Amino acid sequence: MTVSTPLQLFGALVDSAAWPALRIILHLAFFAAAVIILWRIWTRLAGAKARPGQTLQLFAALPMAGVAAAFLGVLLYQASWQLTGLFRPEFVAFMQSHDRREFNPAHRIQRGRILDRHGQVLAESQERDGRVYRVYPFGRAFAHTVGYSDPRFGAIGAEAAANAQLNGATPEVLASWGELGRQLLTKDKRPRGQDLELTLDAELQLLALQLLGSRHGAVVLLRPADGALLVLANNPAFDPNRLSPALFSGPAAGTPLLNRATQGLYPPGSVFKVVLAAAAIESGFNGTLNCPAGGYTTSSRYPPIRDHDYYTAAKAGRTWTGHGNLNLTTALVESSNVFFAQLGVRLGHDSFAGAGERFQFDRQVRLYPGTDRYGNLSTGRLPRFARNDLYGLAQASIGQGRVLATPGHLATIAAAVANRGLAMRPRLLAQEPPAPLGQYMAEQTAARLAQILRKVVTTGTGRGIDGPQLAIAGKTGTAQNPRGAAHSWFIGFAPAAAPTLAVAVLVEHGGYGSSAAAPIARDLLLKAMELENAR
Amino acid sequence: MNAAASPAGLAATWDLRQGERELLLSCLGCIALGFVLVLGSEHAAGRQLTVSAVLPLLVYGLSLIGLHLALVLLRFRGDQVLTAVVACLAGFGLLAQYRMGAFAGTLGADDPELYLIPAGFAALLVTAVAGANGRYRWLAKGLWLWAGVSLLLLVVLLVTGTRFRGAVYALGFTTPTEVLKVTVILGLAAYLERHARTLARWHPRFPLLPPLRALWPLLVFWVLLVGLLALQRDLGMIVILSVVLVLLLVRATGRVGYFGYGLLAAAGAGALLLTFFAHGQRRVEAWLDPFQDPTGDGWQILQGLSGMYAGGLWGEGFGNGSPEYTPIARSDFIYAVIGEELGFLGCVLVALFFLILVQRGIMIAGQARTDFGRLLAAGLTTVLAVQTLLNLGGVTKAIPLTGITLPFISHGGASLLTTFSVVGLLLAISDGQVGAARRPARTVKRAAAVDATPPAPVPAPRPVERPARPRRRPAEPKTP
Secondary structure, three states: OOOOOHHHHHHHHHHOOOHHHHHHHHHHHHHHHHHHHHHHHHHHHHHHHOOOOOOOOHHHHHHHHHHHHHHHHHHHHHHHHHOOHHHOHHHHHHHHHHOOOOOOHHHHOEOOOEEOOOOOEEEEEEEEOOEEEEEOOOHHHHOOOOOOEEOOOEEOHHHHHOHHHHHOOOOOOOOOHHHHHHHHHHOOOOOEOOOEEEOOOHHHHHHHHHHHOOOOEEEEEEOOOOOEEEEEEEEOOOOOOOOOHHHHOOOOOOOOOOOHHHHOOEOOHHHHHHHHHHHHHHOOOOOOEEEEOOOEOOOOOOOOEOOHHHHHHHHHOOOOOEEEEEOHHHHHHHOOHHHHHHHHHHHHHHHHHHHHHHOOOOOEEEOOOOOOOOOEEEOEEOOOOOOOOHHHHHHHHOOOOOOEEOHHHHHHHHHHHHOOOEEEOOEOEOOOOOOEEEEOOOHHHHHHHHHHHHHHHHOOOOHHHOOOOOOOEEEEEEEEEOOEEEEEEEEEEEOOOOOOEEEEEEEOOOOOOOOOHHHHHHHHHHHHHHHHHHO | OOOOOOOOOHHHHHHHOHHHHHHHHHHHHHHHHHHHHHHHHHHHOOOOOOHHHHHHHHHHHHHHHHHHHHHHHOOOOOOOHHHHHHHHHHHHHHHHHHHOOOOOOOOOOOOHHHHHHHHHHHHHHHHHHHHOOOHHHHHHHHHHHHHHHHHHHHHHHHHHOEEEOOEEEOHHHOOHHHHHHHHHHHHHHHHHHHHHHHHHOOOOOOOOOOOHHHHHHHHHHHHHHHHHHHHOOOHHHHHHHHHHHHHHHHHHHOOOHHHHHHHHHHHHHHHHHHHHOHHHHHHHHHHHOHHHOOOOOOHHHHHHHHHHHHHOOOOOOOOOOOHHHOOOOOOOOHHHHHHHHHHHHHHHHHHHHHHHHHHHHHHHHHHOOOHHHHHHHHHHHHHHHHHHHHHHHHHOOOOOOOOOOOOOOOOOHHHHHHHHHHHHHHHHHHOOHHHHHOOHHHHHHHHHHHHHOOOOOOOOOOOOOOOOOOOOOOOOOOOO
């Protein structure tokens, strides 16, 4: 390269390997020059002030002090962003998602880990070849709850909801303020984000998935007293370690992206009778209703609603004489459709809507603090009927027709029965204090309902899962649906006398609630109790 | 700093201004260092360097030298630190603007951008020399002229201007309202000089009642002014001028009660503006919680802060950051650019230069020989201080954004020329001592008053001593 002009010489210098070092020297020299100028001005002014009669006087000192204080204040506030900005989690999160400056240290922050209640790692960042990857050791087991954080596909689940915490550090995370000073001086800001502890129990979650096997469905296990979710399992799921555009393009088979436990809307079937029973008890209903084998209908134009015993008998070629007169307890224990269809119509539209309101249907309950965009729990949908639509009301009263609910909300309802009628808000973050969601029913109602639900398992439709190890109370459900075999439901709690766990299990197209969902609930509750007693 | 009273020869002025010379030369050296840094980064980024790339530095250096030589030749004896500080700040501005691509593309000797800083220095020189030797006091005569010009300018602008992003601009995207920072202060200082005594006479029985009869012309003018500015949504200007009004009222009359009314009026006007101007409302919301709408209203401030965070303590180095990601970085958000490329330390340096600027202004206001000079200098200094603080505070999210430029550094011809003229006026006032010396009667009286307390020896070449107390003296017949 021929060097002829000073400018070319300069260009060659910049291109040489010495430039990065030279640049830093120039940078410091620039600062030094500015400081020298300031120093010269200072000595000059200080010298001028020393002359007699030139002392700084109040009229000059006061405004000067005010302006200096204002500048100092602005600079200090600026420092709280510029120097210690990593203590502002929202700010760090903003920079990570919206700042395109590659040299911004926020992009090199090591994201915090996500842990289960016992410290099992559910998500962590690992560095390979200078790049940071997010690793999910359990793969698809926690795909919906933990979610994913991916530069291409964004973030969902806890990764999205607690983004700020995972990225942001607190002074305690740094070894000391000295460490912060070192990072500032050397520009080597590599803070580690804070870990996030979930209420989930990895062992139980894995068991729930194992119990579901290849069947589609959802399992929710939570503690009635404080709303802590121990299991929030979905099948099918996706592997957050291997995200691909195909996953997001159009409706995939089995919709693995859908969080069935919190967003899956299913007809609740017979488990919805718990809601109606609570409404009946609260309305003072104490009588019996005649439940003939011929079923019940509101008009001869509509097919009668019958009990499942009728269909079983018909299948076997026997004749069934009907339940006769049933009271509420027996009706719930036997899960009589005819009884509850009549009961719903008797209670009327307003009572039905009131129960829906009290049990907080048609809501979105937030599972994570802060933003409501990710991981809300949808409670379900309760239809509004025309005044004269009695058949719709009768159908809805047995959890069919246009009534829809999510497994998560039905678990909350079971938990409310177990918790003297008070529903606690389901929560996933261990750090979040428990909060009430609503009083779903009076305390006495809950106590009576709990007794009936216990009886369902000892003598009724759920007797298949009754055993000496654990006193389970609950309600089975078999929900007819237009897409195939009935959905199998079980909601309940244990131990019946002093409940510490509440559960909801849904097996899509699993058939009878007692045959598919209830055993899963039993096995899970047994294991959970065993773990609880062991600890 | 204080001029020798004897007729100064060229050599004497040359010696007198040695301090300024030294400071200006260091300043040139400092800016040259920064310039090399920027040029290097430009080259490293793959831009072809030509000889014309050095033009901005050349023009800047020549204007510093020219300014100094002119001041010496014209026997100017005003403040020397002030010129150096302004030169430094303008140099920072030059570097930041050059870095933001102000001179990008085909830079020829006919690029108007190139002559903004020389034009500023020229404006400074002209105002300083024209007003020197006490001549600035003529400006007090034009009280109603200043008031009229200010209002007329606003009305004309409202009728002919074009709206962009809420604000009103004149032809060629200039902002002639910047001139108000001079004209309104001139009128205000003149009015307060004339009526200070009556304005200081509050009601004897109701001590909370200000003298409305002396106050109403001022209030009417102010309501018109603020109203017109509000129509233009020039919130920053309203704040600057109103702060000056209150401070000058207090300064002229010694009545702290005006502070109280100022605060009340500020609260009232703030509430009014917030209820009727969606513009202001959104800015306050973006200020309180920019994360509410991070990609909308909070975008600019958060991008600026992100750049500053990336810059950290030392900065990325001139030319090495990516301030182009911050919207409107060249004008309102130039401080964020400095924060990104020079780091927190660079920001502290800039802030210190501004502090010295304000300190000089306050000293000049204190040493001025006439009430008008004192008030004018105090007012102009307040304009600079408030404007700087509004900009710095806005960019760092300490206060809501007001859309105000940073003096000497932000891009914008009108703003630059106005601030340079403001400093020119301050320089003129600092040169004004001689005017007072011409009136021996007053001087003797004051000197006696000072000497009465401790018999301090007065140095021989400085027969004039500045008064001990800033209190407003009884109005004396002014001989212009």
